[in-house]
Amino acid sequence: MELGHPADAVQRALTSAGVRGMEVIVPSYGPVEVADAVCQAGGVPVFVDIDADTFCVDPAAVEAAVTSRTAAVVPVHQFGHRADMARIGRIAEQRGLAVAEHLDQESSSAEISVRQTNAAYLTRRLTDVVTPSIAPDAGHTFLQYVVRVPGNGRPDRDAFARTLKSRGVRCRVPVQTPVHRLPLFRRDVWLPETERAADECLALPVDAGMTRRELHRVASACNALGGLLQPA
Template sequence: MGQELPADVLQHALTKAGVHPGDEVIVPSYGTSEVVQAVRQAGGLPVYVDIAPDTFCIDPGAVEAALTPRTSAIVPVHQFGHRADMARLSELADSRGLLLVPHAVQRSSSAETAVRQANAAFLTQRLNDVITPRVQPGAEHAFLQYVVRVPGNGRPDRDAFARTLRAKGVRCQVPVQTPVHRMPPFRRDVWLPETERAADECLSLPVEAGMSRRELQRVASSCNALGGLLQPA
């Protein structure tokens, strides 16, 4: 599985790109704190913006709305293996003279990525009662995590769904428990509705390259068996 690069590597990239102390740097809150730590280490001021609900990546429209004369850079994150909308972000950065410094990941081999993509396609074809990942036209998705939305009443239903799956022996995890802007060391008083909704609804299901079709079918069957229990209010 690919892993996000450490904060000090991103901090070096930001400094080398030209981020100066006091500069505003636009970042997503949905994800790990690594990006915010790197911005702070570079002397920048993190500005949180919302995500696009279908990709979980930073929303270019939200980025544009957050720009001020003090903005110097944008840090997109290719969330869960889905590439951010780099075409729109590049156009926006170029038009405003901003730095664009993507948070890269350590990539897996192409063979492993292809297997994960095939496993993800297998689940997508068979899952009935969760909202499966969407891949934007022309975008790349390496499926470092296979993240679904559990319909219902948000966090309580998602957590109940996860507990039941684990009881059935299905490994699953909440990909983002707390958005960065609500973590005490990085707290900001901002309202990011799509970020909050994703934190309440999302669940990561296993699609590792070593999984057999039987194991994948067990994941799908276990999820589908819960469909009648958790429905939107």
């Protein structure tokens, strides 16, 4: 297995595939380093939407975006959830595309196991947010435990996050701005699931070093906000 940043491996794979001057399909919801890697390899990023449940690139969106200029696709295993490599692989084979996976940062099996246990604990106890989905046979290492905060999109999500932080709970917005809306990569495309995820999602802590008491505090703080942010 090659070491280094996952985006470095993507750039090497795309360079080897000869994508210079060609289109490369990537998700907009995710790390900007992926689009950077495409550009460094001489390709042109084409941004597509994600699956609403897994936050990974939607294979149907990949297939719809393929043109005569498409050379490759970069599936990102988002937040530790594996992309649908079986469907993407079939599309790539049928359309003659290279596949350059953006792999997760390396973790030990022990770390992954503890994160999965911590994630399962939160999933059982959280009541007022939409907890992560795991597609059948996909697997999830929970590099980030990402929930959706229901309500009025970004204003309610941001208020929810501020209140959690004021109560000592670490949380963060996993993707502040989709890549296709950043100045360097701006594209005139509408990606509804990407936009909705950017407005609703919040990452809660499930670090391997967390105690059960800390996890309980996270769940309790979130559940206590169930009615707080609703209109009077």
